[in-house]
Amino acid sequence: MKDKQLYQIASICFFIAGLIFLIFGQSQHTIFLLGVLFIILSISFMAISRSTPK
16 A cells, blocks of 8 residues: 555544544543544644645
8 A cells, every 4th residue: 555545544544533532522521632632633644645645
């Protein structure tokens, strides 16, 4: 696999995990913050994949 594909897969996985943590962590602040952190990581991996050449 190329680096660009790996970054795209990582961003999708972090986004899905972040959404799961946001949904299930509404009553617990630590899990909610993990969800926010994972979504930030997914955005950063998405930006890296766009700047990586094919």
